[in-house]
Amino acid sequence: KNQVEQSPQSLIILEGKNCTLQCNYTVSPFSNLRWYKQDTGRGPVSLTIMTFSENTKSNGRYTATLDADTKQSSLHITASQLSDSASYICVVSAGSGNTGKLIFGQGTTLQVKP
């Protein structure tokens, strides 16, 4: 069964600290893995997209890693800011070309406190 699991479910950190969010998946055939940030009351916004051959990708203070062998991904946030408070959703695309199917994780809710 195709599945995406994220941990932790929620996280509270102090401003300026780093944190790492985890995503484990059992999806086949794997096409790509994305991390989205969703602010309260807004739609998800793409942070990174990684294909099978990519093992790291950065977007500012966000760095995603992918281990296709262990089927794990992480999202590392450096020097957190209050604006990083949001839900972070891991999405894995199964299939190929224009017929892929998206499998969504339940998200990790991050709260950054001053």
Add this chain to the structure above:
Amino acid sequence: DARVTQTPRDKVTEMGQEVTMRCQPILGHNTVFWYRQTMMQGLELLAYFRNRAPLDDSGMPKDRFSAEMPDATLATLKIQPSEPRDSAVYFCASAVGGPNQPQHFGDGTRLSIL
């Protein structure tokens, strides 16, 4: 920045009423997705269209939900009759190409069925 526009932003109505949600995709995007998000289920894909033709609506309850794309600038999602369990945030996203391509989300329609 080009954006996906969804209307209405919020909708409260009574059980049994018809609900119509609208989406204007980003100009030039030929693929439109409809998602539903709840606390319990997270994000779920309901249906998607490419070049205005429905490609996959397997996630959508067929008896009461219908999705159409009357032209390239408008996608609609209708629920008739609505039920309290339909209460959720409904997101539209658009992309160039299929589900494996980057998707741009609107800010959603928050639907409450009383």
